[in-house]
Amino acid sequence: MSILQVNNIETFYGGxxxxxxxxxxxxxGEIVTLIGSNGAGKSTTLKSISGLAKVKSGSILYKDKAITNKPAHTTTLLGMAHVPEGRKIFSTLTVKENLLMGAFSVNKKNLIDQRMEMVFEYFPILKSRIDQKGGTMSGGEQQMLAIGRALMMNPELLMLDEPSMGLAPIIVEQIFDIITKLNKDGMTILLVEQNAYQALSIAHRGYVIQNGEIVLSGKGSDLIENSEIRDAYLA
Structure with a gap:
């Protein structure tokens, strides 16, 4: 069953x-990845879906409900969470305070506590750093915190923008292991990545974007074997 449909959207920045x-x-229940070079339109696609960029034409449906150009807080309340490129944590707030920001719409303390424990199950390091300020953590720990903050919303669809950016290879492996585990536990994931091999290795399906257009799509395993993709993104 389709949870997200993006139909022929066009988005502009000025002219x-x-x-x-x-x-x-x-x-x-899928992991779907969107790969492409810098400036191809990957991040803009996520921003258009979540309401951070204005769509000029086309439509976006989430669980068959029109969400085109809905404000970002509205799409969040519908069950979508967007972890932006560059993590965007609150550097002066502690780990706990950052996580609480993700639960802004939750009024029940016991529910907040349950979700925080769920986050700690995925990211045990965050529990040991609960009183540490976000800005003093490593890049990998900040990425874990950014994903954990999104999980506090208990989303049905998790959108991740370049979660491997700037991280050491061993940390990248950990992040992708967590993404896979989240999916196995039932979360639908839309993943934007420059690390095409990593993304296609875990994705059920993928789309290739160039100059703001989808030029190829297919199963993740098939795209890895595609000679054009290998030459352009996996060499």
Whole structure:
């Protein structure tokens, strides 16, 4: 069953067209990845879905409900969580305070506590750093915190923008292991990545974007074997 449908959207920054008729589909329970070079339109696609970038034309449906150009806080309340590129944690707040920011719409303390314990199950390091300020943590720990903050919303769809950016290879492996585990536990994931091999290795399906257009799509395993993809992104 489709949880997200993006239909022929076009998005501009001023007079510059960033997306040119982008259409993607994400089914419930899938990991779907969007790969491409810098400036191809990957991040803009996520921002258009979550309401952070204004769509000029086309439509976006989440669980068959129109969400085109809905404010970001509205899409969050519907069950979507967007972890932006660069992590964007609150550097002066502690780990606990950052996580609480992710539960801004939850009024029941016992529910907040349950979700925080769930986050700690995925990221035990965060529990040991609960009173540490986010800005003093390593890049990998900050990425874990950014994902943990999103999980506090208990999303059905988790959108991750470049979660491996700037991280050491061993930390990248840990992050992708967690993404896979989240998916096995039932979470649908839309993943934007420059690390094409890592992304396609765990994705059920993938889309390749160039200059704001989808130029290729297919199973993750098939795209890894595609000679054009290998030459452009996996060499």
């Amino acid at each position: 510059i067209q960033a997306l040119r008729g982008i259409s993607i589909n994400v089914n419930q």
